[in-house]
Amino acid sequence: MSAPKLIIVIPCYCEEEVLPVTAPQFKAELEELTGKGLIASDSRILFVDDGSTDGTWKIITELSKEDSKYSGIRLSRNRGHQNALLAGLMEAKASCDITISIDCDGQDDIHAMEKMVEEYSKGADVVYGVRSDRRSDSFFKRTTAKFYYKLLRSMGTDVVYNHADYRLVSSQVLNEFAQFEEVNLFLRGMFPLVGFDSAEVYYERHERIAGKSHYPLGKMMSLALNGITSLSVKPIRIITGLGTIVALISFGLLVYTFVRYFMGATIEGWASTAAIICFMSGIQLVCLGVIGEYVGKIYLETKHRPRYIISKRTDDPGKDQPLA
Ligand code: UDP
Ligand code: MG
Numbered sequence: 001m002s003a004p005k006l007i008i009v010i011p012c013y014c015e016e017e018v019l020p021v022t023a024p025q026f027k028a029e030l031e032e033l034t035g036k037g038l039i040a041s042d043s044r045i046l047f048v049d050d051g052s053t054d055g056t057w058k059i060i061t062e063l064s065k066e067d068s069k070y071s072g073i074r075l076s077r078n079r080g081h082q083n084a085l086l087a088g089l090m091e092a093k094a095s096c097d098i099t100i101s102i103d104c105d106g107q108d109d110i111h112a113m114e115k116m117v118e119e120y121s122k123g124a125d126v127v128y129g130v131r132s133d134r135r136s137d138s139f140f141k142r143t144t145a146k147f148y149y150k151l152l153r154s155m156g157t158d159v160v161y162n163h164a165d166y167r168l169v170s171s172q173v174l175n176e177f178a179q180f181e182e183v184n185l186f187l188r189g190m191f192p193l194v195g196f197d198s199a200e201v202y203y204e205r206h207e208r209i210a211g212k213s214h215y216p217l218g219k220m221m222s223l224a225l226n227g228i229t230s231l232s233v234k235p236i237r238i239i240t241g242l243g244t245i246v247a248l249i250s251f252g253l254l255v256y257t258f259v260r261y262f263m264g265a266t267i268e269g270w271a272s273t274a275a276i277i278c279f280m281s282g283i284q285l286v287c288l289g290v291i292g293e294y295v296g297k298i299y300l301e302t303k304h305r306p307r308y309i310i311s312k313r314t315d316d317p318g319k320d321q322p323l324a
Contacts, residue, residue: 004097006043009088012104013050017210022106029110038117044069048088051078064314076311082185087308093174100168105208108166112203116168124199125173129166132202155232158192184230239287
């Protein structure tokens with residue numbers, strides 16, 4: 001079997017501080033893998049500029065002029081990490097055998113790519129990069145992440161523990177993945193749904209080389225929520241269960257009230273009644289919120305809007321391209 005052609009897909013959003021540092025590192029890794037005969041010599045890097053408002057796209061076009069190993073596409077506006085990554089993978093799949101997706105900030109150890117490619121040559125179609133430890137994270141992120149992965153699993157979602165979006169995927173898997181047309185993306189939970197043989201490669205995650213995280217708490221929570229609601233309907237089932245339990249308790253209370261009435265003791269108890277009403281309204285609002293979350297998802301899915309629009313490509317930077 002000849003060496004597979006690799007495209008490294010790298011989403012970038014306002015990364016002008018990091019890109020000049022990490023781009024040569026990615027290229028060096030690509031050349032090392034080529035030198036070892038693990039990947040084909042026409043392998044390359046594909047940057048996806050997620051509608052950056054700084055000089056990121058300029059850097060990408062300059063890099064591509066400097067070396068044909070660099071290429072890039074630009075989205076028409078900021079669509080978020082998951083959509084940007086999807087755009088890159090869909091763009092790459094027709095012209096390569098394998099893709100590796102990685103963040104552009106140097107946090108993920110690029111040397112793990114070699115092990116990923118080796119796992120591919122041993123037969124895995126998807127290779128998940130798994131963080132061997134979370135030392136570089138804050139205590140808060142570490143504990144919430146652990147709880148979150150457990151929660152996802154308890155909801156019946158198959159996610160690889162401590163795996164984010166550093167992953168090797170073969171073009172065959174990507175071609176099948178293209179059939180997943182949902183707009184609410186949670187890629188790390190979707191690839192296990194596609195199936196195929198998979199493997200895991202462990203690596204250490206470092207601090208960001210420069211710039212700042214684009215995942216503040218709010219965005220992280222929204223991704224986390226999306227992870228659950230786009231892959232599982234268990235929360236709605238839990239609500240049904242909760243409703244049943246509360247209804248049974250209420251029935252018991254009703255019987256109790258009647259008994260008290262016939263015993264002539266009906267004045268007491270207004271405080272507990274008020275408490276129950278407040279409690280019930282709270283539960284009902286939460287339940288409505290959860291159901292609303294799913295209704296909102298259905299609303300977005302039924303629109304079938306494009307998940308991203310590519311406005312520029314480095315091979316033709318001036319001209320706008322049609323819908324992807
Ligand atoms: N990113 C993106 N679009 C966004 C936000 C982030 O393409 O709207 C990219 C970003 O440039 C980086 C990757 O997604 O390559 C991960 O983002 P970041 O490092 O900010 O997240 P963190 O590692 O802190 O979770
Ligand atoms: Mg990062």
